Amino acid sequence: MSYFIDVILPIPLDKEFTYSVNQNEAHFLKPGMRVAVQFGKSKVYAALVTKIHQTAPEIYDAKDIEHILDEVPIVTSHQLKLWSWISEYYMCSKGEVMRAALPSAFLLESETIIHRNDKEEIDENLLKDDEFLLYEALQHQSLLRIQEVMDIIGKKNVLPLIKRLIEKKVITVQEEIYEQYKPKLVRYVKLQVSYTSEEGLQALLDSLSRAPKQRDVLMHLFMLQAQSTKAIKVKDLIKASNSTSGVVKTLIDKDILEEYHLQTDRVQYESNAVASSKNLNTYQEQALLAIKESLLEKDVCLFHGVTSSGKTEVYVKLIEEQIKEGKQVLYLLPEIALTTQLISRLQEYFGKKLTVYHSKYSVNERVEAWNNVKESKEKAQIVIGARSSVFLPFTNLGLIIIDEEHESSFKQYDPAPRYHARDTAIVLSKMFKGKVVLGSATPALESYFNANQKKYGLVALTRRYGNVLMPDINLVDLKTKYKRKEMKGHFSDTLLKAIEEALKEGEQIILFQNRRGYSPVVECNTCGHSPQCPNCDVSLTYHNYRNQLRCHYCGYHIAMLQKCQACGSHELTTKGFGTEQIENELRELFPEHNIGRMDQDTTRGKHGYEKIITKFEEGEIDILVGTQMLSKGLDFRNVTLVGIMNADNLLNFPDFRAHERSFQLMQQVAGRAGRTSKRGKVLIQTYNPFHQILQQVSVNDYDGMYKDQIEERYQYKYPPFYRIIKITGRHKDYNRVNEATDWLAKSLRMSFKENILGPEFPPISRIRNQYNKNILIKIPNGQSLKKTKEIIRKIQNSFKSIKEFSGVRIIINVDNY
Template sequence: MPHFIDVILPLPLDKRFTYEVTPEESEVIRLGMRVAVPFGKSKIYTAVVAGKHKNAPQVYEAKPISQILDESPVVTKTQLELWRWIASYYMCAEGEVLKAALPGAFLLESENIVQLAPGFDQEEIELNDEEYLVTEALQRQSSLKIQEVMQVLDKKSVLPVLNRLVAKKAVVLDREIYEQYTPKKVRFVKLREEFSAEKAMHQLLDDLGRAPKQREVILTYFNLQAQSKKPLKVKTLTSKSGASSATIKSLIDKNILEEYYLEVDRVSFKEETARGEIRLSELQESVFQQIRENLKEQNVCLLHGITSSGKTEVYIKLIERVIAKGKQVLYLLPEIALTTQLIQRLRNYFGDQVLVFHSKYSVNERVEVYNHVLQNNPKARIVLGARSAVFLPFADLGLIITDEEHETTFKQFDPAPRYNARDTAVVLANFFKAKILLGSATPSLESYFNAKHHKYGLVELDRRYGNVLEPEIEIVDIKTKHKKKKMTGHFSDSLLQEITAALKEEEQVILFQNRRGFSPILECNTCGHSPQCPNCDVSLTYHSFSRQLRCHYCGYHIAMQQKCMACDSTDISTKGFGTEQIETELKALFPDYKIGRMDQDTTRGKYAYEKIITAFEQHELDILVGTQMLSKGLDFRNVKLVGIMNADNLLNFPDFRAHERSFQLMLQVAGRAGRTKKRGKVLIQSYNPHHQIVQQVSTNDYKGMYKDQIEERYNYKYPPFYRLIKFSIKSRDYSKTNESAAWLAKALTNVFRENVLGPEFPPVARIRNEYYKNILLKIPQKQSLGKTKEVVNKVLTSFNAVPAFRSVRVVVNVDPM
């Protein structure tokens, strides 16, 4: 009776594929193991086993697998369930989820390479005809791909032949293809056993009398060994003794020192742990108890705690209780910038039970973290990570904390799966019967709505820790300031006075501008022309640091123009401003102070965030200018003043969430001020100081904002009252984009009537030479989400069957942000 397995391939396919396995293989194979399988004419892919059965596929003949890659599963049953849920809810393929969920080193899509084994001797090994042909070909050519072996033998199934050759030690298969992950090894040295006795040691030092450098190395070795019994790295020995690596090598050649290698973790932290007891204030203690009560009744609880109210301490207490029961904790953060500060705080408390996982880690580092979690290693009790951490192979999850749950960075935009980590975490917690805590000073309307309607528990923490006063928020009307000539560059006189006062008192200042670069528009004053990106419908942003005009959508860049490209006039000026320009102006206004900048341009490297944040924490910088990275829950003790350079470009945005977002962003930035005994100050510069949102920020009126916005959402049928699915139609051909979008909108309107909006061009309608058009589908609460998606899938299948639309792509985004 033939045996079969269903696998998930790392490709955007709608269903799993079935392969045939031998009864022996079937016994070894378990769900979640990786297998190499042939797919298509000649490709070999790494796939994950998702099912075992004895039913042959009806439509095609099942091929045999190429080889089994694991001895034990690398994917857990819960992960497979989660992938299936993500694929169905976010309307994408399981293969796309697989690619997002597994570190790249696990998924290789290339052919094996065959080489002759070192020291191969044809006379000594008995080979049959096929094996002889392969070895002969390899003597003429140093290596062959599997495809080439198939041509040599003129047959498809060459793996049995190769396996026999491997068993006879005639050839080696280059495992590089399958195992990209290599453990990190460090070179250590130790003194050979025979010199450990005192007599031999003195004799050795006498013998080395003529080689002073080598003698110095041995003396340093004894010194270091006396201080610590830890294994000694070659690096440490060379740096302490001042010797060269050649000196060490000659000691190894003389059989005095012996070298050896040990595997070490790539991700290690140097801080010593100081397990300080965390003492909760009365208010925090009562909140902690309320959360525990809420989580007894419900699985999800929302903690609405104002900025600097001490939410992290409450989280730590909850984590402590969960890991005491031997369970794992996932702590989700919206931004890598935040992990830096939190690692310190959690490590000071939990020591080396904390692991970190995010996209700035290398492939090998991610594999290491993945394996620790999979093996339920004590090192992986607490996993701190950005959104992709929800895909880790947890064994026994007890609690998920989603901090700053309102952040849009929890939503993946491209490529698929376009999942929201906050919502996925709720489902993941369900699989483990774990609890989930959402925390934010400015919760998203959806979460607050769920809490108000008793779907989630709700706990409020409305005073700052240690009864520190909330910052005083002042709005500056820059329209009037311009008229009265009281502006210096982009700074009002009030803001300059406050900065000067804060710096005099040796306090720090944060300035926020949500645009990077120097200035977003370069304009000719003679003819009005401004340089545009040739690939996208946007103007080029001027970056003074690199003296370039850059497109922030596709990365296109040209050198800064000295004259107008249209009329050759030299009278050109920049309009608008970004973080670079503020930094330049500040350097001119405050030449004696250190000024730093934190945006995408300055945080490209792996440790770039860390360097800037640490420099600011240690008061090496006096003023920090930055984009929204600054708003994400960072805790600086010495910030007296926060300045928001221009509130208007946040508010005037064509999006139903614009007001909610700008309220959250401004309040979060404001929350960085005055987090210790001295009261902080926040200045918001705006051309429209009487705008409702600006006023609500100035009085920290979250409930007022919620009431207004929820009313608008109800009237205009937006979330949380209606669900949304957004379709983005894109193609390089303008008329095709229009035709296909009209066709799709009509097909959807036939079923969903007035709940279809569009097609509509977005504000930036062309990116990387592709034209975009959007359609929005609204789903009322009473309408079944599952059935809606079934209908949508049928419409999309018909759409893809139209030959004229072959070159058009439709991107489906469920619950767009």
């Protein structure tokens, strides 16, 4: 009797593939295990089993699997169900979801191994120089990997060379699958059993009378054993005895000490103390009860609490209840910077029950977090993480908290799957019959609309914690200030005076500028030319600290120019300003104070955020300049002044969400001010102080903004009244993109009539030498989403079969917001 398995391969193909297994393998395998399979001519992948059955594929002969990689499933049935939903809803393949979901250590791919061909006689005279180099290396080594070949030849592209040597029968190649995850093993030592008796111990110490260093190490071992019942690490023993690893090794070699290894997690949290959570004030109590009542009837509750109202403490009470019931909790955050602050706060209450999961963790650390969640270990009862945490293998999920739920960082834009973590989390929670709390001071319009339509519960918390007043927000008219010559650099006299006063009082200041670098444009005074990126349609941004011009889209960079590339003039000036220029100006204006900067350039590396946030919290930085990283829920007690350097570049953005986003961003940045007893102050510099959004920000009028924006959305057929699917054509040839997207738009119009917008080039149409052109499909609420997607799929399949459009990539982005 024949047995078969269906597997998902981590490649962007729309279907699962069938492989053949024997009876023993069929009985051993379970859905969620990985098997090594050959796909194509020679490539070997780690594929994920979804089904074991006895139906042979009709179109092709099923290949045998290479071998089984797991003893137990690494993916749960709930995850496989969620992957199917993501793949269907966001119109991508399960292989793409698998790539996004699994830590890369699980996505084993094969490595090409090169061997010398001993069966053939080789005439060395026929070999070119680089071929002979490789041939000679194989005389000394039995095998070589691709990376080693690159090092020997000194080139990155070695595949043509390997191809030539295969044709000349000098080498043979094979694929070898390799495991990336390596468990962390810690070395421990203990005394050999034969010396544990009193007589044996005495004899041992006597024998070491002429080896004082070895004897000293032993005495410290006894001391450490007396202090604690824990096993003794070699590292701790060396430190305590002020010795070296050589002395310890000698004792091991003499069979006096016995060495052993224990596997341990890479991420360890020191906190053991579990403090009881804070008592809530009356308003928080009322909000907590209202959320609980709301969750009895509905699965999702929107918690609309103003900035600094103490939402986190309410979340802590909700988490405590889930922990008592033995359930898991997922706490989603939009920005890694936030996890830094939140971990220390939640550790006080929950000790070691926390696990953190985000992209700055290493591959091995993510595998350990994954396994701890899957095994429902106590240390993974609460998971704090960025959007990818929705893919973890939960087994008993009771509650998902999505903090700052309005944030666009919850949406993945590239590569596929282009999922929204908030919406995916709601689907995930339903699978476990769990509950979701969406928290924000400025909820997304869709979420607020759903709450008003009674689809979600709605709970408001309108008082700041400790009855602190909302910050006093003032608009500064830059046009008038420049006319009256009341500007110093990019600072109005009003902002400078406020900064001086705050510094005098020993308070801290946050300044927000949503652009990194020194200056976004370098321009020639003589001919007006500005250096452009050769790969993208953008001007290069000047970075002063590296003296470089950089492209923020593709990473291209050159040294700062000394003269104009077009006319040779030496008169180059910079236009516009970024965080780096603000930082430099502040250093000149306030030389005796410490200035810090928080943007993508200063937070690289695993602990980049942590270092800056800790310094600011401890008062080592007086003024912190930053991009929108600063706006997301950070809690600084001593900040009384927030300055927004230029509000206009937020508002003038070609996107139907621009006004909603700028309101949210400014309101959130403003919320960092005055979180203790003193009322905070916010100054917003703008050329257009009478803009409706700025007026609404200045009086914290979320409801007014919501009414205006929802009216516009209704009028112009945008979410939440219409769903949006964006289709992008991408290719390096401008004409081919034009023709391909025109054909697509025509085909789509036949089905969806006037609900198709475009094709249209975006403001930046060429990125990384690829032209992009967009088509928007608007789907009214009454129209079946499933049928719409089926039509799009059919049109996409027809498109793929047209020879003239080959090479044009079609990218589908569902719910493009």
